[in-house]
Amino acid sequence: MRTGRRDFLRGASLTAAAILASGAGWTQNSQAAPASPDYSIEIAETDWELAPGKKIRTAAYNGQIPGKLLRLVEGRPVSIEIVNHLDRAEIVHWHGQWIPPDVDGSMEEGSPMISPGGHTRIAFTPRPSGLHWYHTHAMGHRELKYGLFTGQSGMMYVEPRANPGAYDDEQFLVLHDWEPYYSASDDGSLMVQYVSGSINGRLLGHNDPIRVREGQRVLFHILNASATDPHWVAFAGHKFQVIALDGRPVATPATVETLRLGPAERISAVVTMNAPGVWVLGEPRARFRQAGMGTVIEYAGQSGKPQNPQPASLAWDYRAFADAVPAVRKPDLTIPLVFTSRFQGHGAVDRWMINGKSFPDGAPILLHEGLRHRLIFDNRSLDDHPIHLHRHAFELVSIRGAALSGVMKDVVVVETGTRVEADLVASNPGDTLFHCHQQDHMDSGFMALFRYA
């Protein structure tokens, strides 16, 4: 999915109208709905061709996978109409946006579901800027046919008011896994695996190559939209200078050879094209590479079979992008969040718990507006978890006991048996969902509601 910086959001000129209400007929309306929306999202089943002769049937936005890139402007209101052509209720979550709970797209927070055949129009003011995304927040269910197992996801790029623009081209890449099935896992419970994986909806070799020129600086915006799997990304012969994580600029734009993205994580990284040839950018691990998760990068004037050597190692550490000297800030409150699971059988997925309770059994966790809350993610389970907080961002302050600062996230992968601490300054009142972004985990109770006191 290539867009030039000249491609601006289509409805920018409509923003004045965006605050005018039509009201009648719309089920959801944090801000007044305009006469005509800036964007329209139609949810429907589609036959999607991952590769010639390989079609899947899945739900998608506007019949395309991924959904169209929404380019918004920070602080400029936008209205979006959503039409649900499916025979089941749906909901669209605006991941990474600090917006009111009635439009955030989580029924647990109070956003209404869109009934089968129904429609809604929402309006909100995008913030913060950076790379975010929109996706279904419906359950995946045991059949693995719904929720994020479908193609209901798309990128959303919120233009900052000021953009340094130190790059020549932009590329948006969405990773997704397809054709899920259950398999035995090392921890003794079922896990989800996939037959195929795509970048921007196509298997490796079946999407148009990304064409570059030597010396170009290309900014890659990468999203892992997988329902359950973390992914690595490598680009043989090249390195990534990571400038933002989850849409937030990092303190240290470090250069790395491989990227790791937990489900729902986003990375913005600049690559200097200094190794002419034809290469594969994508999952370096054999299983995923064979499944198709890659795309070809082709230098001008170069041809031949794409080269795709495996990196020597896979390494990722959030601390690489942190302040050189960690800032020390004292929290006002501490909130321990212990992640455990209850075994349900080797032929089932575990039941997941936060502080011993599966959602919705636990009481809401209280936040106090304006205060700094230290969230302690204590993963005592046998799985890694991509932990997501709606409507807010948090700053990582400790990983495995090592202090850091300057890395803001809304999803963090908490590895098995480890503790990650993050500071949350409560600044966006309203119910806020906190959950593991692995679809089968959140479906099995790995959620909690944060509520402002």
Place this chain on the structure above:
Amino acid sequence: MRFFPFVLILLGAAALAHAQGNYEIQVYGADTVAPRSTMVELHSNFTADGQRRTIGGIAPTFHAEHETLEITQGINDWSELGFYVFTSEQSGQGVQWVGDHIRPRVRVPEKWRWPVGVSLSTEVGYQRALFSPDTWTWEIRPIVDKQTGRWYFAVNPALERTWHGPDIDKGIDFAPAVKISYDFTRKVTGGLEYYADYGSITSIASLHNQQQQFFPAIDINVSPDWEINFGVGVGPTAATDHWIVKGIIGRRFNWGGRNKNP
């Protein structure tokens, strides 16, 4: 595989032969060993109450300790190749080599997303006449299993054929095995295993002469790299050893395939 010397049953009811060779007592699941991995298993079976006399030149099983080494190499995500070394130890006889078998197996790949696990195993091998009058045998074993929640079911309707020995003209035997188990915890699974040999598919033996064994058994799931199974078997028919204690301990070795790609 488990090669009961089922052929003895077919020697005739008059002989009431129930000499058995319980070397590998296991109901197969549909999984195969992963590529670049090797599974090494030791099957230890002790016949606490079995045949006490030598019948037709076949060694008795009473208080026999059978040790079987099974080595299985994963080839790809849908096939494996197994190899067996069978031994027997008995008072006064020392440790005896019994024979060897080879067992290729293929499965329906998981990525086909069938609702049940399905694989097909075939096994060919030799055993010394002292332990089985039929020295060359062949087996084909369809395997269907299903894990749902805490419950696990597996059925192995195996067919066996003699290639060399007195039963070469007896046709094909039907020797099914079934397992049902329940996961009490993540690490402890308990269940019942059933093994039988009904004799020829064209001439089912009388119940008296069928082999029937029931094994209450437990599986200990300490790690994906270990396989531990323990059971005590009861044989209620005359042609079956009456009490057998069995144990399986297996260790999986990965040759860089699984951990290389986290």
